[in-house]
Amino acid sequence: MKSDRKSKVYVHLLFWVLYYILEVYLDFYWSRYQFPDMAWQIRLQNTIVLELGYLLIKMPLAYSLLYVYEKTTIKRFLTYVFCCFIIVTAVLIHRFFTHYIIYPHIYGVTETLDGKQASGFINGLVAFNSFMDLIFMAGLIFGVEITRQKSLLKEQISLLKTEKLDQELSMLKAQINPHFLFNTLNNIYGMALKKADETPDVILQLSKVMRYNIYEATEKYISIDKDVENLKDFLQIQQIRHRDLVIIFNEEMDHPIQEISPLILIQFVENAFKHGVSETLGQSFLHIDLKLNNGVLHYHIENSKEEKPHGNSTKIGLKNIRRQLELLYPKHSLTVESTNDRYIVNLIIDFNDSSRF
Template identity: 90%
Template sequence: MKPDRKSKLYVHLLFWILYYILEVYLDFYWSRYQFPATEWQTRLQNTIVLELGYLLIKMPLAYALLYVYETTGIKKFLTYILYCFIIVAAVLTHRFFTHYIIYPHIYGVTETLDGKQPSGFINGLVAFNSFMDLIFMAGLIFGVEITRQKNLLKEQISLLKSEKLDQELTMLKAQINPHFLFNTLNNIYGMALKKADETPDVILQLSKVMRYNIYEAAERYISIDKDVENIKDFLQIQQIRHHDLVIRFKEDIDQPSQEISPLILIQFVENAFKHGVSETLGQSFIHIDMKLNNGVLHYHIENSKEEKPHGNSTKIGLKNIRRQLELLYPKHSLTAESTNDRYIVNLIIDFNDSSRF
């Protein structure tokens, strides 16, 4: 059975059970005053039987209404006409059941109006009461089904949005990994030509970083301590490449198991090297301060840059980061400042914010 049909079956079954119990309770309570001499066991048995009979009349009317609602085009007009006939038939059946079966055979009395005069099979007041009883019940099941369909539609839309965001994030991450890999391989190639002693160390650190990027970063979320370890491996590679680089990394994390989307934080570091440190002619530096306290992350990066940098930076990497943050943490705070000799980035993420998907 399809999930939609299964959901519909469970919801409608629960509705009819609760509706039937409610009707039995109301009629049993009413019979206390109409037939006080009858024992309660008998009244309860009578109520159970008569409400079952009413239920068999009401259910076809209810689902006929749902069928009319779901029909479109010229067929819908014809079903409206058919439904009017169904309502008339349901009212007549309701009256027949009440007048000729319920009162004489179950209650053992003649149906009356306010206990004074006999009530005929076709009587304006009692027919109107039957009509209102049937329409009220049909409206209830109609409302239940429409609510169920709307909730199902919301779930489907939410699922589609989540899948779309997953695809977009995967594409954004794919734009980062090759860039880092190609740049590092180019540097290793240059070091190998010079037969630098640090070449094996760089290759080892690169293998750790790439293992993280390929396997760990495939997850939607990962513990922040693993993400920090990846940043440190990346910085070690850069430290070997840039002998004059001054690195300061401070971390204060009160919950290492806090989950975060992988490759978010390191992109700021990559951007610092791409558009700052690697362009600095003199001594370069990068200062990173990371603090996680009570589910709120404060991430601060400062890095050196030339007063008049060579070339024209496209800052595509920063646009990429901003887009990922918008998707993952809509209520984040990100500021980027450029002075004569440095770039400054401040990021705040509140992991307590439940709006992230």
């Protein structure tokens, strides 16, 4: 609300300054023909003064009309009546100021109309001229204010869309497989009962993964090397849980500090474990190739699966990932292939694309 008020003050102040300069220029130019014998310095001085007087008439008119237009809750007919009353009052004041103050006291002459002395401050033609002058000003201020409000509304809509997308992304991130934590804790419990030497290492890796998910993953973007490090910690824990699992992880990054949305990469791996590796009865494997070159990420995953997987639960995980990619990287490329014994995922993200919000 405060920013809206400040914006309105700045825009309207700029409008009146520019409008005043325009009116001074036009009246000064007109006075060359109306008062050819008057020195230009005097004409300029008179023009500056009289336009200040006109401004004191036009500004109340403008804001009275804006107030009636924006604030009134009465019927439309009565709104028109109020507006007409305000305009007629302003025209009368404008004519009085012109006829009785400007001409006799500033220019030192009697107001004339077509070379003849004006009989009074109310006359059809001069009143029409005053009316057009005031309406022109009112039209300008209404145009400025409506344009400002539309621009502000556009910014607010854009902000709401961004906030909505951020909330949706937060919800999608929160849907990351919670079974990993419970299963890992169960494994740690079993290892503790056996007094296995790897227990402290697993606890350390789990604490690193949880710290990343709770704190660092809340950022909108993070360097890809941190995301890859979290992925490696996750794989080390899974390697202990699945001792017969063969994991091959190749990485090649020419710009490790390239920013990426947290938890994008790990979700494909979680999906591989949840719907492939964990269901494989025989020898299971997981192959990951990650290459970042000139701002383009190539992410390839292959993992084992049973020939007849149980249900279609994998579609839910992929739907979540696809939605995040649509929001973050609209021009990404994602292909998922399923054969008799494996899943194959290929993801390409061009970080040079500026279309992401």
